[in-house]
Amino acid sequence: MEKIYVVEPKRLGKIAPEIYSVFAEHLGGVIYDGIYCGEDSVAENIHGFRKFIIDKMREARIPLIRWPGGCFAETYDWRDGIGPRSERPVRINWWNQCDGRYEPNQIGTDEFIDFCRLCGAEPYIAANMTSTTPLDIRDWIDYCNSPAGTTTYAALREKNGHKEPYNVRLWGVGNENWGGGGNMTPEYYANEYRRYAEVMNNASAGLELISCGPNGADYGWTQTLMDSLSTKRGPMAGMAVHYYCGSAGDTINFTDDEWDQLIRQAAKMREIIERHWSTVISYGMENQAKLCIDEWGCWHPGGTGPSKGANLFEQQVTMRDAVVSALTLNIFNQNCDKIKLCATAQLVNNLHTLFLAHDADCICTPNYHVFNMYKGHQGGDALEAFATDNDVTVSASEKDGALTLTAANLSCRRDIELDLTVYGKDYNSADIISLANDNLRAHNTFDAPEAVAPTSAHIDSFDGRIELARGSVMAITVKLK
Ligand code: AHR
Numbered sequence: 001m002e003k004i005y006v007v008e009p010k011r012l013g014k015i016a017p018e019i020y021s022v023f024a025e026h027l028g029g030v031i032y033d034g035i036y037c038g039e040d041s042v043a044e045n046i047h048g049f050r051k052f053i054i055d056k057m058r059e060a061r062i063p064l065i066r067w068p069g070g071c072f073a074e075t076y077d078w079r080d081g082i083g084p085r086s087e088r089p090v091r092i093n094w095w096n097q098c099d100g101r102y103e104p105n106q107i108g109t110d111e112f113i114d115f116c117r118l119c120g121a122e123p124y125i126a127a128n129m130t131s132t133t134p135l136d137i138r139d140w141i142d143y144c145n146s147p148a149g150t151t152t153y154a155a156l157r158e159k160n161g162h163k164e165p166y167n168v169r170l171w172g173v174g175n176e177n178w179g180g181g182g183n184m185t186p187e188y189y190a191n192e193y194r195r196y197a198e199v200m201n202n203a204s205a206g207l208e209l210i211s212c213g214p215n216g217a218d219y220g221w222t223q224t225l226m227d228s229l230s231t232k233r234g235p236m237a238g239m240a241v242h243y244y245c246g247s248a249g250d251t252i253n254f255t256d257d258e259w260d261q262l263i264r265q266a267a268k269m270r271e272i273i274e275r276h277w278s279t280v281i282s283y284g285m286e287n288q289a290k291l292c293i294d295e296w297g298c299w300h301p302g303g304t305g306p307s308k309g310a311n312l313f314e315q316q317v318t319m320r321d322a323v324v325s326a327l328t329l330n331i332f333n334q335n336c337d338k339i340k341l342c343a344t345a346q347l348v349n350n351l352h353t354l355f356l357a358h359d360a361d362c363i364c365t366p367n368y369h370v371f372n373m374y375k376g377h378q379g380g381d382a383l384e385a386f387a388t389d390n391d392v393t394v395s396a397s398e399k400d401g402a403l404t405l406t407a408a409n410l411s412c413r414r415d416i417e418l419d420l421t422v423y424g425k426d427y428n429s430a431d432i433i434s435l436a437n438d439n440l441r442a443h444n445t446f447d448a449p450e451a452v453a454p455t456s457a458h459i460d461s462f463d464g465r466i467e468l469a470r471g472s473v474m475a476i477t478v479k480l481k
Contacts, residue, residue, distance in 0.1 A: 001418065001419050002387065002389040004386070004394055004418050004420045004421070005385065006421070007424065008422055011381045011382065012336060012382040012384060013337035013382055014382070015336040015379065016336065016341060016379075017061070017379050019339055019341060020062060020329070020377075020378055021066065021121075021341055021342060022064075023067075023295055023344065024067050024068075024347040025069045025073075026103055027069070027312060027350060028314055028349060028350055029348070029349030029350065029358075030350050031107050033349070034349045035348055036107055037049075037357070041360075043360050043362065048111075050357060053347075053362060054115075054119050056354075056372075059372060060372040060375055061120070062121055063121055063122060064124050064170070065119065065343075066126060066172070066294050067112050067123065070345075071175065072093065072094045073128050073175045074128055074181050075091075075092070075094050077132065077136070078109055078128075082109055082156070088106065089105060090102050090104050094180075099311075109125075112125075124168075124171075124294070124343070125168055125170070126174075126175050127140065127200070129173055129182075129196050130175075130181045134200065135199065138199050138203045141200060141204050145168060169208050170237075172210045172294070173196050174211075177192075177212040181212065185224075186220070186224035186228070187224060189212060190225050190229055193225075193236075194232065197209050197236060198234055201235040207235075209234075210292050211240065213225065213241045213289075213291070213292075214241055216242065216272060217243075217271075222280070229285070236288040237290070238288075239289040239291060240294050240295075241273075241276060241291055243295075244297060245298055245299070246298055249262075250300075251318070252304055252318055253441060259320055260412070266327050267331075269293075269296070273338055277291060290339065292340050292342070296328060297351050297367075298320075298351065298352045299351050300351075305353075305356055306356055306358050306445070307349065311350070312350075313346075313350050316365075317353060317366050317444075318440065318443045318452075319439075319452060319471050319472070320440060320471070321367055322452070323471055323473060325352075325366075326393065326407075327393045327408055329370065329371075330393045330407075331393075333382050333406075355368060361446040364444065364449070365452075366443065366452045369473075373474075374404075377397045381399070382397050387418065389416055391409060391410045391414075392407055392409060392410065392468065393408050401479060402478070403425070403476075404475065405477075406473070406476075408468070408474070409472050412440050412471045414470055415469050418465075418467075420464035420466055422480070425481065426480070427478040427479060427481060428479075430477065431477045431478075432474065433454045433475045434455050434472060435472060435473040435474070436473075437452050437471075462478060
């Protein structure tokens with residue numbers, strides 16, 4: 001029988017809860033008809049935000065939401081999104097050339113902060129450095145963070161109904177500046193970063209600025225950025241990394257070989273983390289450039305979601321995507337010493353989504369279930385854990401005397417039996433949650449919202465035997481003695 005070993009005394013670092021964050025962009029159906037259905041909607045809502053999503057975000061303890069883009073951020077003027085809603089301008093959305101939609105600005109900074117608070121999540125704002133000035137962003141920070149009764153922007157915030165400052169800590173300095181964010185070279189971006197970051201940092205105490213890091217395996221970008229920023233440092237608390245996997249057949253009707261192909265692409269995340277990190281530490285930048293993998297997930301052909309292609313990039317989520325989530329989150333846990341935060345793209349009606357929604361309907365996808373199953377890792381001490389079978393991905397952590405072990409069977413062809421050994425501690429009972437389906441192409445729809453749903457079991461005398469069905473995900477919690 002194959003084995004899973006957990007080495008309890010071997011600690012790899014603290015798993016930042018922010019590793020379990022999400023990204024919500026003004027793109028397709030993410031915001032409008034996604035998180036926001038409007039106060040007059042047939043869907044149950046709080047201030048127009050879907051109550052179903054709020055409740056589920058709280059249940060999974062999603063700690064942080066990145067907003068407003070993505071590419072949308074490149075042309076976003078935050079001033080368009082404040083004040084009386086009826087007076088807000090309609091603008092060309094960045095994605096307009098793809099879907100013909102315009103941005104009504106009904107969700108702006110105040111509403112985003114409200115949504116975060118309803119969900120119990122922290123805001124992470126990606127600022128536009130492509131088409132606005134450092135002063136524009138300084139003003140945005142002023143609006144968000146200046147204490148009541150100080151600046152004119154604090155007074156404007158108060159006039160808009162929000163006397164107390166939002167104290168937004170995390171700010172992205174640009175987005176994908178190697179691409180849609182201005183097609184910059186790393187040298188040019190590093191110079192711009194210093195200029196923007198200096199002005200932004202000056203606006204409020206306690207800010208944590210995230211620079212634009214590489215596109216996936218672009219190790220040259222990180223090398224040049226670190227080379228430039230380490231000699232003349234600007235204020236920086238993290239470096240964003242974006243990595244999507246995809247181009248592995250149809251979203252739903254993939255072949256077994258395409259399953260393998262996608263898993264291999266997802267597994268590349270480990271190398272991407274390790275190689276960028278080795279560059280970061282070679283420049284002594286480990287305190288400035290902790291990795292923020294703030295866009296990750298599967299990017300399949302769109303059109304398979306409930307909107308049938310009306311929502312740009314909306315795609316269904318099968319067991320294959322759930323296994324990618326499980327594998328990726330295990331890699332993040334195992335590398336938690338290098339990672340400040342991660343955000344899956346995107347929250348609803350889009351790529352690698354956690355929810356699908358339209359009008360009165362709203363459902364969880366298998367990806368959501370994986371995030372919910374993995375929440376025991378948040379804030380835990382990551383432990384060394386490995387499996388003797390290469391088709392098994394595993395990670396483990398300890399918090400408050402409980403061990404959380406998450407595993408997935410990466411094979412779509414064979415079930416695997418495993419035996420768990422925890423070196424250094426004993427255990428007896430176990431709570432096991434399993435996400436499995438005989439049909440690996442299974443997915444949830446408005447008509448069948450629980451086609452893929454987790455099952456739970458409590459075992460009083462757990463002997464360590466684990467059966468991982470092909471293409472399945474499992475979370476085991478044991479009380480350590
Ligand atoms: O998530 C969709 C898009 O992917 C984002 O807007 C952009 O940052 C990335 O290229």
